[in-house]
Amino acid sequence: MTEMLRILLVLPMYGGSLPVGRYCGNALRELGHVVEYFEAPDFFGAFSALKTLRVGTDRLDYLENSFLQVVSQAILAKVETFAPDLVLAMAQAPLSRQALKRLRRDKVPTAMWFVEDREVFPYWKAFAPLYDLFAVIQKGDFPRQLADLGQTNSLYLPLAADPGVHRPLELSAVERRKYGSELSFVGAGYPNRRLAFRRLAGHDLRIWGNDWDGETALAPYLQREGARIETEEVVRIFNATTINVNLHSSVRPGTLVGDGDFVNPRTFELAACGAFQLVDRRALLPELFDEGELALFSDVDGLLDSVEFYRAHPEKRAEVAARGRARVLAEHTYAHRMRTLLRHASELMPGREIPVDDWRSRIAPHLRDEVEVLLLNLQLAPTVSFEDLVWTLRSREGSLTRLETAILFLDEWKKLYTGHRPGK
Amino acid sequence: MNSGENDMRGSSAPRYLVIQLARFGDLIQTKRLVRSLQVEGEVHLLLDASLKTLAELVYPGVHVHGMAAHGASAGDVLARVHEDLGEVAGLDFHRVYNLNFSGPSFALAGMFPWPRVRGYRARQGQRLIDSWPEQVMRWTRTRSVTGLNLVDVWGLYSRQPLPPELVNPDAVPRGGGIGVVMAGQNARRSLPAHVLAPLVQAAFARVGHGPILLLGSAGERRAAKELAALLPATLRGQVRDLVGRTGWRELHDAVGGLDLVVSPDTGTMHLAAHLGVPVLAFFLSSAWCHETGPYGRGHVVIQAATECAPCLETVPCPHETACRHVFGDPSVLRHVSGHAARALAPGCLVMESGFDELGLTFSAIAGTDPASARRRAFRAMAAAYAGVSMPDASAMSPDENWMRERDWMLPQTLRGRIHD
Secondary structure, three states, X not given: OOOOOEEEEEOOOOOOHHHHHHHHHHHHHHOOOEEEEEOOHHHHHHHHHHOOOOOOHHHHHHHHHHXXXXXXXXXXXXXXXXXXXXXXXXXXXXXXXXHHHHHHHOOOXXXXXXXXXXXXXXXXXXXXXXXXXXXXXXXXXHHHHHHHOOOOOEEEOOOOEOOOOOOOOOOOHHHHHHHOOOEXXXXXOOHHHHHHHHOOOOOOEEEEOOOOOOOOOOHHHEOHHHOOOOHHHHHHHHHHOOEEEEOOOOOOOOOOOOOOXXXXXXXXXXXXXXXXXXXXXXXXXXXXXXXXXXXXXXXXXXXXXXXXXXXXXXXXXXXXXXHHHHHHHHHOEHHHHHHHHHHHHHHHOOOOOOOOOOHHHHOOHHHHHHHHHHHHHOOOOOXXXXXXXXXXXXXXXXXXXXXXXXXXXXXXXXXXXXXXXXXX | OOOOOOOOOOOOOOEEEEEEOOOHHHHHHOHHHHHHHHHHOEEEEEEEHXXXXXXXXXXXXXXXXXXXXXXXXXXXXXXXXXXHOHHHHOOOOOEEEEOOOOXXXXXXXXXXXXXXEEEEEEEOOEEEEOHHHHHHHHHHHHOOOOOOOHHHHHHOOOOOOOOHHHOOOOOOOOOOOEEEEOOOOOHHHOOOHHHHHHHHHHHHHHHOOOOEEEEOOHHHXXXXXXXXXXXXXXXXXXXXXXXXXXXXXXXXXXXXXOOEEEEOOOHHHHHHHHHOOOEEEEEOOOOOHHHHOOOOOOOEEEEEOOOOOOOOOOOOOOOOOHHHHHHHOHHHHHHHOOOOOOOOOOOEEEEEEEEOOOOEEEEEEEOOOOOHHHHHHHHHHHXXXXXXXXXXXXXXXXXXXXXXXXXXXXXXXXXXXXOO
């Protein structure tokens, strides 16, 4: 697809799909599209404050619903102004059913990337039929279930990595001491992880992340008292660790390992960092990675055996890590995923009727180089329309340069004097 | 003026930028703001290039920067604006006053750190309006009982507004005869030649001598000829038709020597007020002396005051501009000729300029203004909002329509004019 699209990316207010949404935005921009975020996290503080009111549950329910309606209205207002070719919502995006119906009525294509476990988050059943495209990270009978609910346009779209974020780092000795260990795990303290990792006690182990409350056996290994770790530091931990343990979460009692199909983002992120990981076998892993691109285990005993083996074989670790990274860069980046998603969504998007306007040819010669540099800095294709350039400039933070101001001025001037009103 | 501002940086005199992209009359009406800022520091003015010469005449000591705001061709705009902005782009402004609610003005605001911009600003593509201009816009929804002169609206942006009586000199006849301004920017606010001719004749009787200078742009030449033809032969010899023949400097010099300027609501009328030349203005249709009347002491406005006045110029008039007929009434002509009498045709007021603590006022010297008491109370309330001390501020409680919940609830500085 070569056409430049306007995409409104609706982020969730919080949660695991929030960083994934940002990676999608990075990728879409890298592909040359104009991306506008709906920054739902900015609303989360006010939403959370409702829960501190000490009012009746019926009142709280009413207030929360009312608040979310306002947030949905804000998204609709943004759609009206930005006139996107596609609204891409991440799991838990605060788009109400009413708002989704409105978008459908207005013929604004919508897509959801549901990057959650369908069994843990069953609310998808109420929302899936209201999206025009529903992308998921699981297979099995999921497409059929979606079709039964009326969502026939589903797409399997596994998670991925953002090479601009998840990358090998040269760490200083201080950083290695701060973040490094022989074994580490970054993530939430799901029950299966708590039980499995007790078997690692005695190793040089560090556990990073939240939701480990009350886990006394692993308390000596828990870092920063279970505080949430920001992505930038997570990448440093991945890079500083000899063996990254990647055990997928499970909420099913009694099952510690090997309980699911989807592959978590950590698998792709660790590989993209060129970091070595031991990851539990998943039903969907073989179609994503070949033998030798990841080191796998099937149960806790296997994990312990692998730890012992790879501790002793640094060259094997390096070989697997390098192959894993190569595979991710070749096939499993968010740019790959967004390209796939847009290909599937293309039939939903009739294409904007942009009048042919070779605006660049009318720029005074002495400004052309400066405009080229500007487009480059904004990651915009040389074929970008004047309207998309204007929109991108408007969303910039801080004071604008003289050239940027002059471009926005020209846009307003055209609206005043030529009656030309791009977009809405 | 706003004690909530404490970000004056450094000890050197602050540098201010005023962005005024509107037309002739608006430029002159920016005077209270510009003069107030000049007391405090260095003032720069960014305006349409066509007004640069005039601005330099009117605002000595101000750094005037012209730009291609209007009138350029689309192909030239980008390069010209880019070049024009070069003069101000490198300067560090303590504050930028962006005065016009227009797309180009919002675009220019983006060039400056948004917390330093007052009036109309842009933050990451979101247009923001300060609470002061927003409040003023709300007041204009009930124009007949409100009224704040535009000179004061803009002047009150400054921290220390110049006292209103110091903005323009008191109006004093200069001995050079009468100036007649042919038309305003909006035809509906102007008088046709057959209505204007008797008014000019009456004004001549008031002043007692000529010459009669006809003033206006080239597009009004035909109207000028019609007017001259309709004047009595005794006056025709006094006519000097300067329509379309004056540059800014010539207009400035010509107006500055007059005894009286007869005009609708025009830029030339504001220029006369700036120079302290008496104005006799006729305001009809959407023109409202309480908003754009000539600024200063000693001016008179004949204000059409039909029930529908002031109207919206963007809405077609369902009465065929009936409000203009009153200007031909003998009682009006008597007033214009200087024979003041209380009796006046209905639908009309003779208003005289004056001041209160907030700024310029107009009070009826003939005819009855039913809204005068309400307007006084409004001004007291508006003064409190603007942080200007005025007696009887409690006489009027703010109309619910003028307030929004967020005015009360969201953080604003002391007088509610800035919400950083």
